[in-house]
Amino acid sequence: MSHEDFAAALPPPVRGSPAVYVAKEDQSEEDKQWMREALLMAEEAFEALEVPVGSVFVRHGKIIAKGRNRTNELMNATRHAELEAIDEILAKYPPKSEHFALDPHNCSDNPFKDTTLYVTVEPCIMCGSALRQVGIGRVVFGAGNERFGGNGSVLGCHDDPALISSPPYEAVGGYYREEAIMLLRRFYLTENSNAPNPRNKAKRVLKTEVQPPGVSMHGLSLAHRAHTPEHASAKSK
Numbered sequence: 427m428s429h430e431d432f433a434a435a436l437p438p439p440v441r442g443s444p445a446v447y448v449a450k451e452d453q454s455e456e457d458k459q460w461m462r463e464a465l466l467m468a469e470e471a472f473e474a475l476e477v478p479v480g481s482v483f484v485r486h487g488k489i490i491a492k493g494r495n496r497t498n499e500l501m502n503a504t505r506h507a508e509l510e511a512i513d514e515i516l517a518k519y520p521p522k523s524e525h526f527a528l529d530p531h532n533c534s535d536n537p538f539k540d541t542t543l544y545v546t547v548e549p550c551i552m553c554g555s556a557l558r559q560v561g562i563g564r565v566v567f568g569a570g571n572e573r574f575g576g577n578g579s580v581l582g583c584h585d586d587p588a589l590i591s592s593p594p595y596e597a598v599g600g601y602y603r604e605e606a607i608m609l610l611r612r613f614y615l616t617e618n619s620n621a622p623n624p625r626n627k628a629k630r631v632l633k634t635e636v637q638p639p640g641v642s643m644h645g646l647s648l649a650h651r652a653h654t655p656e657h658a659s660a661k662s663k
Contacts, residue, residue: 442582445548445570447600447639457566460484460544461601464568467494467507468546468609474499475616478609481507481545483515483538490541491515508545508553512538512560530561531593538562546606548599551576554583558592565597568606570639604636 460482467480471494483491493511497503519537526533533539538557542564543549549557549565554576557565565577565584576583577597585594611633 442584442586443578444582445575445578445639446598447570447603448598449600453601457544457601460489460542461546461566461568463489463492464544464546465602465605465609467492468606471495471507472609472613478613479507479545479547481511481543483511483541483543485537485541490537491518504552506550506553508543508549509556511543512556530559533561536561542566544601546602547571547610548575548577548579548597549583550574551581551583554581554597555589558583558589558595561592562595564595566601567597567599568601568603569610570599570603600639603639607636 463482464480467482468478469480471480472478474494474496476495476498479495481493482489491511491514493507493509493514495507496505496510499505515537519535521530521533521535521537523533523535526536530536530538538560540563543557543562544566546568548554548567548569548571550571551574554565567577570579571577572579574580577599578584583589584597
């Protein structure tokens with residue numbers, strides 16, 4: 427099957443805006459500063475043999491929570507970096523309003539209001555939806571997530587008009603994108619002894635070329651990149 431036939435066979439793009447990337451020359455120093463903190467959390471996840479994704483939540487110029495993937499450690503597929511930090515925030519700054527659970531966006535003491543999430547990889551659909559439900563102010567990510575991305579690579583959970591119960595939030599990517607991708611590739615070269623059928627990766631080599639945002643390795647359009655992850659780990663010799 428040709429790449430054109432493959433693309434034509436895929437379902438049409440889903441509601442919501444496509445992923446938005448900010449050019450390096452337009453990225454603010456403040457945003458880059460906080461993304462470096464998220465990268466440190468991703469490195470910590472890598473050292474812990476977790477998929478290396480890290481996050482920090484920043485409000486009024488201060489980090490209020492940090493998180494990293496802990497899915498292997500806790501044997502729980504939902505323990506992504508974003509949800510780890512969300513739980514920390516709710517424990518440290520529990521909203522006093524009894525209406526938070528029903529309407530967090532109009533809750534005066536919502537700890538997520540005016541808060542920006544910095545995360546090394548675009549939030550997945552689960553996390554992208556959760557962030558909208560709690561009322562996050564803004565999301566800044568590094569690499570796109572073309573398999574499960576919830577901020578425009580697969581679904582636009584951040585501004586899908588069908589989710590009328592929750593106001594949209596701004597989501598932009600591209601901050602230290604190459605570093606985030608290379609960290610993921612390094613991880614996917616390692617052996618996973620916890621996998622049901624561990625694969626021998628001795629012959630794999632680290633792929634160092636990083637395509638620009640919006641261009642897949644096979645030339646497919648943004649609308650159909652869900653099946654061509656930009657952080658594909660390596661190729662066999």
